[in-house]
Amino acid sequence: MKILVxxxxxxxxxxxxxxxxxxxxxxxxxxxxxxxxxxxWFALVRGLELKEANGGTVTVINVGGADNDPIIRxxxxxxxxxxxxIEAETIDALxxxxxxxxxxxxxxxxxxxxxxxxxxxxxxxxxxMIAELIDAPYIxxxxxxxxxxxxATIEREIEGGVEVVExxxxxxxxxxxxxxxxxxxxxxxxxxARSKPLNVIPASEASNSTSIKGFTLxxxxxxxxxxxxxxxxxxxxxxxxxxxxx
Amino acid sequence: MSILIYADSSxxxxxxxxxxxxxxxxxxxxxxxxxxxxxxxxSSSDLEVLGNYGVSKVLxxxxxxxxxxxxxxxxxxxxxxxxxxxxxxxxxxHDYTGKAVAPRLAAKLDAGLVTGAIALPxxxxxxxxxxxxxxxxxxxxSTSTKIISVLPNSVDKIETGGAAEVSSFSVDxxxxxxxxxxxxxxxxxxxxxxxxIVVSAGRGLKGPENWGMIExxxxxxxxxxxxxxxxxxxxxxxxxxxxxxTGIAIRPNLYIAAGISGAIQHLAGxxxxxxxxxxxxxxxxxxxxxxxxxxxxxxxxxxxKMIEAIKKLKSA
Numbered sequence: 001m002k003i004l005v006x007x008x009x010x011x012x013x014x015x016x017x018x019x020x021x022x023x024x025x026x027x028x029x030x031x032x033x034x035x036x037x038x039x040x041w042f043a044l045v046r047g048l049e050l051k052e053a054n055g056g057t058v059t060v061i062n063v064g065g066a067d068n069d070p071i072i073r074x075x076x077x078x079x080x081x082x083x084x085x086i087e088a089e090t091i092d093a094l095x096x097x098x099x100x101x102x103x104x105x106x107x108x109x110x111x112x113x114x115x116x117x118x119x120x121x122x123x124x125x126x127x128x129m130i131a132e133l134i135d136a137p138y139i140x141x142x143x144x145x146x147x148x149x150x151x152a153t154i155e156r157e158i159e160g161g162v163e164v165v166e167x168x169x170x171x172x173x174x175x176x177x178x179x180x181x182x183x184x185x186x187x188x189x190x191x192x193a194r195s196k197p198l199n200v201i202p203a204s205e206a207s208n209s210t211s212i213k214g215f216t217l218x219x220x221x222x223x224x225x226x227x228x229x230x231x232x233x234x235x236x237x238x239x240x241x242x243x244x245x246x
Numbered sequence: 247m248s249i250l251i252y253a254d255s256s257x258x259x260x261x262x263x264x265x266x267x268x269x270x271x272x273x274x275x276x277x278x279x280x281x282x283x284x285x286x287x288x289s290s291s292d293l294e295v296l297g298n299y300g301v302s303k304v305l306x307x308x309x310x311x312x313x314x315x316x317x318x319x320x321x322x323x324x325x326x327x328x329x330x331x332x333x334x335x336x337x338x339x340h341d342y343t344g345k346a347v348a349p350r351l352a353a354k355l356d357a358g359l360v361t362g363a364i365a366l367p368x369x370x371x372x373x374x375x376x377x378x379x380x381x382x383x384x385x386x387x388s389t390s391t392k393i394i395s396v397l398p399n400s401v402d403k404i405e406t407g408g409a410a411e412v413s414s415f416s417v418d419x420x421x422x423x424x425x426x427x428x429x430x431x432x433x434x435x436x437x438x439x440x441x442x443i444v445v446s447a448g449r450g451l452k453g454p455e456n457w458g459m460i461e462x463x464x465x466x467x468x469x470x471x472x473x474x475x476x477x478x479x480x481x482x483x484x485x486x487x488x489x490x491x492t493g494i495a496i497r498p499n500l501y502i503a504a505g506i507s508g509a510i511q512h513l514a515g516x517x518x519x520x521x522x523x524x525x526x527x528x529x530x531x532x533x534x535x536x537x538x539x540x541x542x543x544x545x546x547x548x549x550x551k552m553i554e555a556i557k558k559l560k561s562a
Contacts, residue, residue: 013491013511017380037492094352094359116345119378119491119514123361124340128317128349137423138317140346153427158342159256160437163315164428171423177493178485209358209389213371216382218517224524224534229543232551235523236559238539245500245521246443246467246556 001056001147003047004104006114006126007075008090009068010036013119019215026120026215035071038115040078041182042175046145047113048079049180054147056110057081061103063088063096069198076193077185083196088203091211093121097129098206105134110169111152116141116176124174131172139165143178248281249274250333251301252324254343255290262398262440263339265299269403270396271337272300274366280335285327285415287312287320297410299403305330305415316424317346325354326417328391340395341439348395358387362397378491378514398439399497399518438487441470443500444519446489448474448512450505450526450545454482459549460504466556472496472516474506490515502552504545508533525549 011017012032020027035044047058060075062068063086072083086099104112112131117124124140131138143162144155150169155162157176185193227235239245251271253264268284275282284301286293289312293304307323324347328336336351338344340362352359360372364382372394376383438444445464451457454477464471471487478488489496491511497518504525506512513536516522524537525548534540541548 011377013378013514017377019381041492092358093349094356097349097353121376121383122374122378124345125349125352125359125361128346129353131318132321132350132353138346138350139424140317141342156342158429158431159261159440161429161431163426164430165315166425166427167423177488207356209352209356210360210385210387213384213386215376215384218380218382221536221538224537224540226540226542229541229548232541232548233555233558235539235541236552236555239500239521239523240559243500243521243538246559 001050001054002107002109003051003056003058004107004109004112005039005044005047005058005060005075005080006100006112006130007039007044007060007062007072008036008115008118009033009062009064009071010118010120013037017217023215024213033071035074036115036118038117038119038175040075040115042177042179043113043115044075044078044080045180045183046175048183050145050147059084061086061100063090063099065089072198073193074185076196076198077189078183079189081196083198085198085200086203087200091208093123093125094129094210095206095208097126097133099203100126101130101133102204102206103201104130108170110150112170112172114174116174127172127174134172137167137171138173139167139171140174141176142173143176145173145179247334248283248331249335249337250324250328250331251282251284251337252320252344252347253284253286253296253304254339254341255286255288258290259292260286260290260295263341265296266398266401266403267337267339267396268296268301269299270366270401273401273404274335274337276300277366281331283327283331283333284410285324287323289313293412294409297408298405300406302408302410304410304412306412307415307417309419311419314426316422317350318422318424319419320347321350321354322420323417324351327415328355330415334391336391336393338393338395340397344395348393352393355391356389357391357393358389359393359395360385360387361395363394364397364400366401367394375518379495379517380514397497397518399499436468436470438470438472438489438494439496441498443467443469443502444472444496444498445469445502446472446474446506447477447504447545448506449476456546457483459553463502463549463553466553466560474512503533504549506533507531508536
């Protein structure tokens, strides 16, 4: 099985969110970056499990500059066989998808996996875009992936349940919780990651279609209205009359 | 130039999100003085109802093959419809269907896409939540064709009354790769992402055997149940109840949390809630900073009293 896993760099979940350059750029000062959790815990780990069960390779791909290399090495430490980094700025999702599709289209991957969205831009777009660009089927928000030969049986989240679908390789999938359990790299994995291939390739000609003009922070909540624990009826009264929530 | 709205349906009926997307598109059409259409795929009925949300023209691509959900097919049909009506703006809901179809369509048309819009566009600028709801970004779309998916429960709906004119839209649909084998729905349970009220609990409840009162509170409110990540991880509650940064993000009108401290990752899943109520014994619990109403107290005493008070309210 030849598996490609798309990984993105994201700020760690506890990072303080602030902006610089007149609120046009995310302030990276003091921020710890990680592999986007959905990419790492769900897409990458499932890819590794399938490789371990069926043989083959898992390649991780990332679009970005050299400061992404540490998180790429983390993915290698968890067990990916090799990595490709496309030296390009991540201008927008369509641009990133074009970069990955231009690379992947000649590589005959059985499947391209990504996480369902990144925790910084919450786009939930790149997987679907790649699928369209390489003319492959796409299953989004998948919580289960099983392979039998070249047939994939996938559970996809829908409102109030799941849909079970079948598709032949090659396909593209975005992974959601339930797909796999996070793995912690062991010492051997970390040592091996240092010498696994990390190929940096140039960006291909591509255009973007959107750009971020600026950021704002949400208005500070006006403050919690406290109700005494002995006066629970008052809470219900407030929710009914004031908040009109019940 | 016109606006095309993809109106999703499930089990033969238009979804709640379809009406939101329709009204978003209708409001935009009104503001920009453009024509607006909806496109519905598959065998659904009662499509005239879209007229009540400001969309008077509906294209119905009723080919049965479209009932087998494959975003590749739907993107194809929407692209054909967009071409037919000369659409320069295409609207989806940012829900399970929109997340599958909109990106395919964007790549197909080489069109700028903004997912999870929280307000009507301002010219080419579309606002969305980023960093899991901790900030907002203004995104500029530079292409002439724009695709916007609307974050559910973000833009108030305006009902206009009236029925839409539904016409059949026929298109040769290519065969594509995904086959739906089975749909498994927990039909008895209210879907967490669609629920107006959500009742949630966490480690403060001390053990899975104590959830009866949470289920009862959910029952009297007609609410869906949610939980924090730790209690899902240790198996006290099913995984599908986990709301948070790596679980599900919800935007109900009312979110009641008992025995949850309110870690950043949990907040990221619920910060879109209109009203947040927090019950916790710890007055320093960070969740109170995000709450609209709070009780510092023991959930085991407070929740039963809430149930009684709600029952009294409902019988009055």
